[in-house]
Amino acid sequence: DAGVIQSPRHEVTEMGQEVTLRCKPISGHDYLFWYRQTMMRGLELLIYFNNNVPIDDSGMPEDRFSAKMPNASFSTLKIQPSEPRDSAVYFCASSASGGGNEQFFGPGTRLTVL
Amino acid sequence: AQSVTQLGSHVSVSEGALVLLRCNYSSSVPPYLFWYVQYPNQGLQLLLKYTSAATLVKGINGFEAEFKKSETSFHLTKPSAHMSDAAEYFCAVSGGGNNRLAFGKGNQVVVIP
Numbered sequence A: 001d002a003g004v005i006q007s008p009r010h011e012v013t014e015m016g017q018e019v020t021l022r023c024k025p026i027s028g029h030d031y032l033f034w035y036r037q038t039m040m041r042g043l044e045l046l047i048y049f050n051n052n053v054p055i056d057d058s059g060m061p062e063d064r065f066s067a068k069m070p071n072a073s074f075s076t077l078k079i080q081p082s083e084p085r086d087s088a089v090y091f092c093a094s095s096a097s098g099g100g101n102e103q104f105f106g107p108g109t110r111l112t113v114l
Numbered sequence B: 001a002q003s004v005t006q007l008g009s010h011v012s013v014s015e016g017a018l019v020l021l022r023c024n025y026s027s028s029v030p031p032y033l034f035w036y037v038q039y040p041n042q043g044l045q046l047l048l049k050y051t052s053a054a055t056l057v058k059g060i061n062g063f064e065a066e067f068k069k070s071e072t073s074f075h076l077t078k079p080s081a082h083m084s085d086a087a088e089y090f091c092a093v094s095g096g097g098n099n100r101l102a103f104g105k106g107n108q109v110v111v112i113p
Helices: none
Strands: A005-007 A010-013 A019-024 A031-038 A042-050 A053-056 A065-071 A074-079 A088-095 A109-113 B003-005 B010-014 B019-021 B024-026 B032-038 B044-050 B056-058 B064-068 B073-078 B087-094 B107-112
Touching: A005 A088, A010 A019, A019 A088, A019 A109, A031 A074, A042 A065, A042 A074, A053 A065, A074 A088, B003 B087, B010 B019, B019 B107, B024 B073, B024 B087, B032 B064, B032 B073, B044 B056, B044 B064, B044 B073, B073 B087
Parallel strands: A010 A109, B010 B107
Antiparallel strands: A005 A019, A019 A074, A031 A042, A031 A088, A042 A053, A065 A074, A088 A109, B003 B024, B019 B073, B032 B044, B032 B087, B056 B064, B064 B073, B087 B107
């Protein structure tokens, strides 16, 4: 298996632009998580899905952020409009159901908003 | 709800010396505990996990951790540090069946030659 796949790996955009981050989880995993990592705040859980349904989005910072999971093999995190404070590394992770199953992380998308 | 405490954001260790990273957890249900490592510009990678079997858990790269319920701890150790161990280490806890992890703030390990 190729692991969790994220694209793009790097994104540089200007303030006000729309940004879409993409994630393909490991096949057969039914949990998907989106995280944001910054020096100031560390690793933050933004939202997670179970069987393509959003379970908890309380970590999504503002209405500018939205996430979807249209099917079991694809998820997006969108920021519209983007702001410089959104600059961070965004990680996607997936796991299989069952207590004690670890999350597998993707390589991350490094977002820079100018 | 679960939570994890990792003290000391930066840890310096001499090459060949013991690596000890402390993790204390809080959980209202029997916990599952994890240690992850993050190398520069990479995602998090699982080092080891505790899932209620043996209390001493061995992981990759010579690391191990011991679950102590009485102390609510899950400290990570490696007998002899190597330069390649320089990375950030995260302790995490889950429980209750939703696979959600509560992460600690991480320890940045620096290995001194």
